[in-house]
Amino acid sequence: MIEFDRVSVTYDGAAEPAVRDVSFTVPEGELALVIGRTGSGKSTLLRTINGLVPHFTGGTLAGRVLVNGRDTREYRPRDLADVVGFVGQDPLTGFVTDTVEDELAYSMESLGTPPDVMRRRVEETLDLLGLADVRDRALTSLSGGQRQRTAIGAALTSHPAVLVLDEPTSALDPQAAEEVLAALQRLVHDLGVTVVLAEHRLERVVQYADRVIEVPGGVGLVTTGLPADQMVTAPVAPPVVELGRLAGWSPLPLSVRDARRSAGALRTQLTGAVPLRRTVTFGVELARCSDLVVGYGSVTALRGVSTSIRAGEIVALMGRNGAGKSTLLNALVGIVPPRSGTVTASGADPRRTRPARLVQAVGLVPQEPADLLYAATVADECAGADADFKVAAGTCRALLARLAPDVADELHPRDLSEGQRLCLALAVVLCGAPPLLLLDEPTRGLDYGAKRRLVEILRELAAAGHAVLLSTHDVEMVAEVATRVMVLADGELVSDGETATVVAGSPAFAPQVAKILAPLPFLTVGEVATALERAS
Ligand SMILES: Nc1ncnc2c1ncn2[C@@H]1O[C@H](COP(=O)(O)OP(=O)(O)OP(=O)(O)O)[C@@H](O)[C@H]1O
Numbered sequence: 001m002i003e004f005d006r007v008s009v010t011y012d013g014a015a016e017p018a019v020r021d022v023s024f025t026v027p028e029g030e031l032a033l034v035i036g037r038t039g040s041g042k043s044t045l046l047r048t049i050n051g052l053v054p055h056f057t058g059g060t061l062a063g064r065v066l067v068n069g070r071d072t073r074e075y076r077p078r079d080l081a082d083v084v085g086f087v088g089q090d091p092l093t094g095f096v097t098d099t100v101e102d103e104l105a106y107s108m109e110s111l112g113t114p115p116d117v118m119r120r121r122v123e124e125t126l127d128l129l130g131l132a133d134v135r136d137r138a139l140t141s142l143s144g145g146q147r148q149r150t151a152i153g154a155a156l157t158s159h160p161a162v163l164v165l166d167e168p169t170s171a172l173d174p175q176a177a178e179e180v181l182a183a184l185q186r187l188v189h190d191l192g193v194t195v196v197l198a199e200h201r202l203e204r205v206v207q208y209a210d211r212v213i214e215v216p217g218g219v220g221l222v223t224t225g226l227p228a229d230q231m232v233t234a235p236v237a238p239p240v241v242e243l244g245r246l247a248g249w250s251p252l253p254l255s256v257r258d259a260r261r262s263a264g265a266l267r268t269q270l271t272g273a274v275p276l277r278r279t280v281t282f283g284v285e286l287a288r289c290s291d292l293v294v295g296y297g298s299v300t301a302l303r304g305v306s307t308s309i310r311a312g313e314i315v316a317l318m319g320r321n322g323a324g325k326s327t328l329l330n331a332l333v334g335i336v337p338p339r340s341g342t343v344t345a346s347g348a349d350p351r352r353t354r355p356a357r358l359v360q361a362v363g364l365v366p367q368e369p370a371d372l373l374y375a376a377t378v379a380d381e382c383a384g385a386d387a388d389f390k391v392a393a394g395t396c397r398a399l400l401a402r403l404a405p406d407v408a409d410e411l412h413p414r415d416l417s418e419g420q421r422l423c424l425a426l427a428v429v430l431c432g433a434p435p436l437l438l439l440d441e442p443t444r445g446l447d448y449g450a451k452r453r454l455v456e457i458l459r460e461l462a463a464a465g466h467a468v469l470l471s472t473h474d475v476e477m478v479a480e481v482a483t484r485v486m487v488l489a490d491g492e493l494v495s496d497g498e499t500a501t502v503v504a505g506s507p508a509f510a511p512q513v514a515k516i517l518a519p520l521p522f523l524t525v526g527e528v529a530t531a532l533e534r535a536s
């Protein structure tokens with residue numbers, strides 16, 4: 001169905017190709033998972049399948065990509081639309097209509113689908129993706145996850161033979177991610193649809209893949225193989241695989257279910273052991289909400305939230321798509337006003353604090369990192385941040401290099417990969433080292449290495465007396481870094497407590513290690529490794 005024959009792509013002005021000499025095939029009715037480091041060229045590779053590269057992005061494509069027999073150099077994206085459904089990394093830029101329902105119907109309309117079939121498929125998709133409540137909503141008013149659900153739904157409705165999805169679960173809550181992946185697997189198994197999907201959160205997807213395509217970046221060559229074989233050599237793998245490696249299980253498990261079957265001996269070994277965790281010494285209060293109510297028109301997004309966050313804490317904010325997480329972060333920086341109740345950040349009402357003072361007190365990395373970036377090059381962006389925060393020249397650039405090695409200084413932030421752009425936004429905010437740091441889904445596009453480095457930085461900040469509040473769906477990151485977890489459901493704070501207490505027994509929020517070793521109290525592979533070392 002898809003054939004790459006010695007494909008290289010070089011963007012205009014770039015010294016090196018973004019993907020180099022790639023050859024592989026994906027047969028009809030398979031799910032191929034594309035993996036690789038941040039900025040290694042996964043999106044570039046995906047965009048060649050529907051012709052966005054080179055027709056829209058510019059640059060040169062050498063070699064040949066055939067999709068269902070069509071050469072993508074001769075067929076433009078719209079001429080491939082009857083065969084390829086495409087879900088990009090940034091749903092907003094891909095939307096062509098104004099409301100959820102129109103967006104779901106659009107591709108069918110342009111392909112001339114009969115109205116009764118169209119209506120049926122729209123209803124099915126609204127149900128499948130949990131979008132019925134927002135069907136008439138303007139796309140611009142949706143939460144990040146609601147947007148991603150709509151983009152996936154819009155690609156599904158026209159029943160294309162090939163579906164290409166770029167990090168399709170990055171903004172989805174864990175339950176929605178599982179539902180979407182199960183639906184994709186049904187399309188593959190029952191209807192013979194061919195799916196190509198790039199993803200960093202391998203713990204969510206590797207068990208669904210028929211083959212893995214690894215894009216190494218740099219001068220390395222793309223390799224393909226069976227998921228279990230590729231995971232043996234992968235430099236960093238999902239927790240289930242890392243735990244299998246640590247315990248010496250063979251074959252390596254790819255799913256929690258497989259791992260549980262092998263875990264008997266490990267569980268016995270760990271019985272009675274207690275995980276070593278960082279103890280938090282609480283400092284001054286850096287954020288507080290009391291009976292906070294926030295809404296947009298007829299939508300009430302927060303319904304009486306009361307909480308406080310102290311220096312030294314790293315608090316994860318979790319909950320389903322649309323639960324109100326971004327709204328809470330935005331209220332803490334005064335972007336959205338309370339309808340009632342109060343909010344203070346670093347001791348002051350953010351809406352009554354001068355902007356110049358506020359950025360010194362509270363830093364927010366928004367869900368769309370591009371909202372924070374305004375310079376024409378990476379180098380200028382970093383220099384501007386150093387100047388704004390009056391820190392030593394080179395501070396921001398050093399943070400960026402720590403998070404994402406290999407980012408070119410002269411690139412426009414718009415031309416960075418998703419993960420590189422997020423790292424730049426993180427570096428810009430982190431270099432000001434605000435006492436209160438707010439991060440809205442800070443792991444999209446980040447490989448395991450980049451996430452690990454972000455975790456280190458957050459721990460250093462917390463140890464130095466800063467407070468961090470991060471909204472995220474990344475349950476593994478939460479298990480690694482959070483000292484406390486708050487869960488929002490439909491605008492209400494429904495749990496608030498120590499991480500292990502909140503996540504361990506939760507089907508949605510428990511990390512893989514907790515599920516594999518339950519009822520033992522471990523959350524991460526690191527905790528298990530330390531316990532084994534101490535025991536021996
Ligand atoms: N339009 C462009 N012009 C110049 N360079 C680009 C352009 N788009 C991407 N790049 C560069 O090409 C490389 C590959 O980017 P790509 O978006 O394909 O990576 P990726 O593997 O999808 O990354 P991520 O995991 O962050 O999504 C990156 O180094 C990026 O900076």
Ligand SMILES: Nc1ncnc2c1ncn2[C@@H]1O[C@H](COP(=O)(O)OP(=O)(O)OP(=O)(O)O)[C@@H](O)[C@H]1O
Nearest residue numbers: 141143144145146296301321322323324325326327
């Ligand atoms: N400008 C707006 N107009 C109308 N409704 C809005 C607007 N912004 C957000 N909402 C709604 O408010 C609710 C809370 O949105 P919010 O972005 O805070 O959710 P979230 O928990 O961050 O979701 P996600 O996990 O999908 O990012 C959602 O139902 C959303 O659709």
